[in-house]
Amino acid sequence: MNTIPKEWLEFLREQFPEGSQIKIKETAEPHPPFALGEQGKLEQIDNNGCFHVRMSGGILLTLVLGEDRFSVSPPAPTMMKLYMPLTADLYTRNEYGEMEEDSTLLDGRSLRAYEGEILRALINSRMPEESESGIMHWYGKDDNVNQKVKSAVFTVEDRNGQLWGVAECRVVGTLTPEELTTLKEYISGQASDGWGEGFEQRDICAGDDELYVHLWQWDNWSIQTEQERFAPKVAEGLPEQCFSTLATTGQLICIKRGESGYSPSEWDTGDRERNVELVDELNEKLGVTPSQRQAMEIGSLAGWDAPGADPKAYEPDVLQLGGM
Structure with missing residues (x-):
């Protein structure tokens, strides 16, 4: 060929x-x-x-x-969420019904009580031009990110005991690490100097009080994918990827840390026995131990917070204790 x-x-x-x-x-x-x-x-x-x-x-x-x-x-778009910390200034009224000059800074935990009001304000702030592609309407570049990311809108989500700012992105295909970085930089700019700058100047009615919500702030702010923000810590001790074979067909597959399931590997030979040998060779080159491979296999199937997703579970001392 x-x-x-x-x-x-x-x-x-x-x-x-x-x-x-x-x-x-x-x-x-x-x-x-x-x-x-x-x-x-x-x-x-x-x-x-x-x-x-x-x-x-x-x-x-x-x-x-x-x-x-x-x-x-083309495949149907999938939803990718980018999470960012959320804060707000709350202005309350005094006993005379007058708005206080000083505000109280609320973090994501305190903002859970205002989820409905904030979500409604975010939706009402969307412009007519953003009806199809959200803030991607203002992206302005003809590149792979613009082609793959069909829309991006700001919303909020209550998770792990606090309210997060979220950019919900409809993506066709898979973003490369470079494309994901570009998308994060663009959304960060919209949260700080673009869309978010206008939004934080609009008062949100919270009963008799007023709320001014910040999608971005100077201190302790970052924008991360769902996997980066919420992946169990046990996955941090695992390699980025490893190779394995399917027990049913012998197909050579690739497993990536923190991701469910697997993807076919371009190294697949079509021969079960050769694939088994090749897996050992590839993992050895990557520095992946047998314990790490077992943990990666369990994590991709049962979830990365499962006990079996910890490579320490396969160390000799742990196995001996487990059998006692």
């Missing part, structure tokens, strides 16, 4: 992200194990430009441009 140019490969992966719907029209195989017109989900485009598609019956199909005929529909 001819080597595909790197630029063309990057273009294919940008245009057809993981999760795209593939409709099979015609294949080079004379008797395919599925009906023409059936749809599958794109799992990856390999380094040769072949489309690896998972059909509804579980069959993994490899499609080749120029040999197979198929259409591609």
Whole structure:
């Protein structure tokens, strides 16, 4: 098979992200194990430009441009949330019904009591131009972030005992680390100097009092994904990723710390025994121990706060104590 140019490969992966719907029209195989017109989900485009598609019956199909005929529909957007600390100035009235000059600074814990009022104010502050794409309407760049992030709006969420400011982003495909950083920087700017600057100057009626909410502040402020903000601490002791195989098919897979499930690996050979050997080789290069691999497997399936997601659970001393 001819080597595909790197630029063309990057273009294919940008245009057809993981999760795209593939409709099979015609294949080079004379008797395919599925009906023409059936749809599958794109799992990856390999380094040769072949489309690896998972059909509804579980069959993994490899499609080749120029040999197979198929259409591609982009995946439905998924919701990604970016969390940020929330504060507000509360102005109360004195016994004479006059508003006090000094305010009380409220943090996220105190603001839980005002969730409804703040959410209503956020929604009412959205401009007509933002009806489809939210604050992405003002992004102004023709890049991958603009193509992938279909909308972003500010809202609030009560979680872990406090009220958080949240940017709800509808994303098609997967953002690269660089694209995620760009998106965070843009939303941070909107929270501080753009949209959020106007919002914090609007009074929110809280009974007889007035509330001025800050999506951004100087001290102890950060913007993080749900995984970054709330991932269990046990996951911090694990590697960023490791390799494993599926017990049912022997397929070589990649597991990423803090993420549910797994993704197919481009290193998959199609041979169960060779995949088992390759997993050991790849994990050794990454410095992943057998205990860490076991913990990663459990974490991806049972949740990263499960006891089995801690590699210490597989250390000899712990196993001996557990059996006593």
